[in-house]
Amino acid sequence: MFENLSRRLQQTLDGLRGRGRIGEADLKKVMREIRMSLLEADVNFEVAKAFTKRVQEKALGQKVYESLTPAEQIYTIVYDELKELLGSEPKQPELKHEGNVWFLVGLQGTGKTTAAGKLARLYKSKGRRPLLVAADTQRPAARDQLRILAEQVGVPVLEVQNGEKPAETARRLREHLAKDYRDLVIVDTAGRLQIDEALMDELARLKDELEPTETLLVVDAMMGQEALGVSRTFDERIGVSGLILTKLDGDARGGAALSARYVTGKPIYFGGTSEKLDGIEPFYPDRLAQRILGMGDIQTLMERAQAAELEEPDKAPHEFDLNDLLAQMKQIQKMGSMTELIKMIPGLSRALPQNFQLDPKATKHLEAIIQSMTPAERRNPRILNASRRRRIARGSGTSVQEINRLIKTFEETKGMMKTLAKSPRKRRGFFGRR
Numbered sequence: 001m002f003e004n005l006s007r008r009l010q011q012t013l014d015g016l017r018g019r020g021r022i023g024e025a026d027l028k029k030v031m032r033e034i035r036m037s038l039l040e041a042d043v044n045f046e047v048a049k050a051f052t053k054r055v056q057e058k059a060l061g062q063k064v065y066e067s068l069t070p071a072e073q074i075y076t077i078v079y080d081e082l083k084e085l086l087g088s089e090p091k092q093p094e095l096k097h098e099g100n101v102w103f104l105v106g107l108q109g110t111g112k113t114t115a116a117g118k119l120a121r122l123y124k125s126k127g128r129r130p131l132l133v134a135a136d137t138q139r140p141a142a143r144d145q146l147r148i149l150a151e152q153v154g155v156p157v158l159e160v161q162n163g164e165k166p167a168e169t170a171r172r173l174r175e176h177l178a179k180d181y182r183d184l185v186i187v188d189t190a191g192r193l194q195i196d197e198a199l200m201d202e203l204a205r206l207k208d209e210l211e212p213t214e215t216l217l218v219v220d221a222m223m224g225q226e227a228l229g230v231s232r233t234f235d236e237r238i239g240v241s242g243l244i245l246t247k248l249d250g251d252a253r254g255g256a257a258l259s260a261r262y263v264t265g266k267p268i269y270f271g272g273t274s275e276k277l278d279g280i281e282p283f284y285p286d287r288l289a290q291r292i293l294g295m296g297d298i299q300t301l302m303e304r305a306q307a308a309e310l311e312e313p314d315k316a317p318h319e320f321d322l323n324d325l326l327a328q329m330k331q332i333q334k335m336g337s338m339t340e341l342i343k344m345i346p347g348l349s350r351a352l353p354q355n356f357q358l359d360p361k362a363t364k365h366l367e368a369i370i371q372s373m374t375p376a377e378r379r380n381p382r383i384l385n386a387s388r389r390r391r392i393a394r395g396s397g398t399s400v401q402e403i404n405r406l407i408k409t410f411e412e413t414k415g416m417m418k419t420l421a422k423s424p425r426k427r428r429g430f431f432g433r434r
Helices: 003-014 024-040 045-061 070-085 112-125 140-153 166-179 197-210 226-237 255-264 285-292 298-307 322-333 338-343 360-371 375-379 386-396 400-422
Strands: 100-105 130-134 157-159 184-188 214-220 242-246 268-272 280-282
Touching (some): 003 070, 024 045, 112 140, 157 166, 322 375
Parallel strands (some): 100 214, 130 157, 130 184
């Protein structure tokens, strides 16, 4: 997501680097390029126009064109405005001690049902007692899907019946909560392939009966311009308190993510980062703005490492071997896509080639190669002669060339680790900070 936008914005702003001063005409040219970058990323025209207008006004107000560091100042202004566009400060749904009812709305196919399951898992891990409500009265398949997710998460689910009236659903919910206390009710409502009057009337009646504390609109970040009309209609007809953006890990242009908050005026609470049940995170406007501008996202990287509960390395003294390499690869996989993780490292994303992707199959190949070795070969790859390498290639379904590349990478990694171990900076924290 945002690959092309990020690349275009960075190229535009990098063009200012090294220039002592820029003229006002140059500044206007940069604003035109930024506006085109936003439009090409499917950002709403109204949003793109307002964004560049604010950046230009701030730049002119600070007389950036007279500054000795115009690139740095414009970078700062663009970052501040991107963060503001995305919501300025991170916000989360209201969560009282009890009586929380979250009403999820959105079109069919946006990931609404999966988002309900993800939220249940997330808040169960925080000590809450969620209840999922499968409230689609016309699609049994949607109810079945939520039931399966509820079983995976380990939370109860209340399913409506075909054609059930909203008042009956509210009555059954009260009875269920009286027997089984729950402090967070997540309601997965009906969806359609497109907005229609029947859907809006049904959702409005159900909302009136349930009186939710939060109404969360689930928006597919890959929908493009269509998402904006959907967001406006749901907000006008149903009333929305916040947004959940799904499929932020997709390969679309991402304009909906930059426009949805501006169009509705409602905060983005969560972002979907994968199809897995743990693939949802609180939405941080500043972090996404940093990643779009190639500034990295160390905070999210560290939080993912903590959430993955990475194990302590073996402290027994021994020489780094292929067992260690395999263990580290498996640890890193817990944190998500390797391509995405690499782009969170400040500066590295700017050095990567356009449309850079790491093939997830490559990691599987490396695992297969190492697991096809004997314990002695893993501990000491120097004993891998030609016949051993042919045997491993047959056993792992790979080629001798791939095994040679793995051993070369291993030796380089081992050498780098020895160098770092000897460095006087090894006791310092990230980026040399004590």
